[in-house]
Amino acid sequence: MIYREFKKGKIKVSSLGFGAMRFPTIKNEGDIDVLKTERMLDYAIENGVNYIDTAYPYHDGMSEPFLGHYIEKRKIREKIYLATKMPVWLVEKKEDFDFYFNTQLNRLRTDYIDFYLLHSLWKKSWEKVRDLGVIDWLINKKKEGKIRYFGFSFHDEFEVFKEIVDYYDWDFAQIQLNYMDVDYQAGERGLLYAYKKGIQVIIMEPIKGGKLANPPERVLKVLKEFDPKRTPVEWALSFVLNKKEVFTVLSGMSALEHVKENIRIASKYDVGCLTKEEEEILKEAREEWLKIKFIDCTNCKYCLPCPFGVNIPKNFEIYN
Template sequence: MQYRNFTKDNIKVSALGFGCMRFPILDNDSSKIDEEKTIEMLRYAIDNGVNYIDTAYNYHQGNSEYVVGKALKDGYRKKVYLATKLPVWKVESYNDFNELLDEQLKKLDTDYIDFYLMHALNKERWDKIKKIGVLKFADEVKKSGKVKYIGFSFHDELDVFKEIIDSYDWDFCQIQLNYVDRDYQAGEEGLKYAYNKGISVVIMEPIKGGKLANPSEEIKSIWNLYEEKRTPAEWALRWVLNHREVSVVLSGMNNIEQVKENIKTVSNAKANSLSEEELKLIDKVTDVYNEKIKVGCTGCEYCLPCEQGVSIPDIFQIYNDLYAFGTEENSKKAYSSFIEKGIDASKCIECGRCEAACPQNIEIIKYLKDAHKILTK
């Protein structure tokens, strides 16, 4: 495993972090985690050098932290740095900060959290929790020992990111970055801005929620132009890790094969190791994707549950797949099953709650209409 420096204390963290948002599930229900497979995967990763485990209060509809806590029993807790996130949208008073943290410590069955993040900050959430006293809370929990290091994850525009970075002596931050989303939200400029301020950076969505791992034949043909054969996921991870400013890249792995592949990839994906030829090839693939992808959904599920039952991320996935991956027959077949179940886009009443919750700031209502029109043709 490759290790990189993290925080001003230069902690050695594995360049690959295990993202705990996409565990294997049962009955196609994201709240029902397959605990046996998940614990096996997590412990295999740890046994093979992964020491950064990233979960959150709301992952798997609130159940990820419980399962991570179980996986870290039998001595595994001491082998890792554990990261989780404060659900800032649930905070209405100062006491809520401490109550939520204590709840998370209990769910994770641990006395402390190594890396604690303010989750999914945007301008509105940042302004709200700042007024409630989040920076005082950050100082207090570090002094108490319940939290070792404080950071935030981010979903908004670059200027907001810079404002937050400049507002506190953060230990680290977490941003979205992949070769398709170079200028999206904080992007590469935000990465360099934080790094130059001495703030370590964790990268989420390096494979864009798995989207970049299953390309069309057109994109496969571009990858195959390179002499050394690599999987699409490997290309995506290597592009992110080529940035010297990146300390950890998170991958939401959901089977043991992905774990093994990513560990192998990250072991030698050093900073500044990609050649000019490799970078140009990645640029070419980026151009093709940008032309084809219709909706920038990562499947984070922040828009759920929809009160009308609309399966928003799943609709966008099959809609994007139709264009980016050429799956017209399968996408339309899948959407027919959504209609039968009453979870299709026609059930949307345009209340706008999903758009308010979306960290990607997607015009969900508009794209649901577009998707319904195309998928029912």
């Protein structure tokens, strides 16, 4: 595993982080397959992954409790960096910050969070928590030793990202980026802007919810003609691992073979790993993909539950 320095070497984080949003399940989203997931986490940690990212709503609220039990059982709290997020859409008053944070500490069976994020910020949710004094609250939690570093995850346009970045000297930011989404939301402009402001960046959706693992034939043809042995996942992960502005890349892995493949890739590719020619191949692959009309969905399920009972991501998947 390759490690990257955070805060000028204060800590070293594995370049691959384990996203806890897509664990294998049995009957429904909240019914996590304990045996399979524990095997996946065991393998990841034994092979150098030291960053685990969860959130309040993941797996219908069961991701945090599952991880709390797992971390306690394995006695690995001091061996990993644990990240979770404030569900800002549920916050209505100042007291809610403490309520949700304390609930998360209890779920995770810990007394501190290494990386704490304001979850899924967009313009209106940011303005709401900003006006409720969330920055002062975060600063106080940091002083109390309950949060080591704080930042935000983001889902809006670049100008909103810029506004949030400029508001405070954040420890880090988390954005969606992959070779298809270079201009989407914060995009590459946001990555570079944050880095110039001294803010290191975490990448989510590097494989676009799994879509880049199985590209259309015309896209696969571009990649395979250049290098028949390189997998689509390898291309996707190397695109973000190549960037110096990134300190870890999150992958929401749902099977042991995904964990093994991603660790192999993250142990091979580092900053500056792609040649100019390889970067051009990815641009060509993106152009081929954009010729196909499809709905841009990563299956993050943030749109659920639908008030009309529609499984929105599933319908998009069928359409695509």
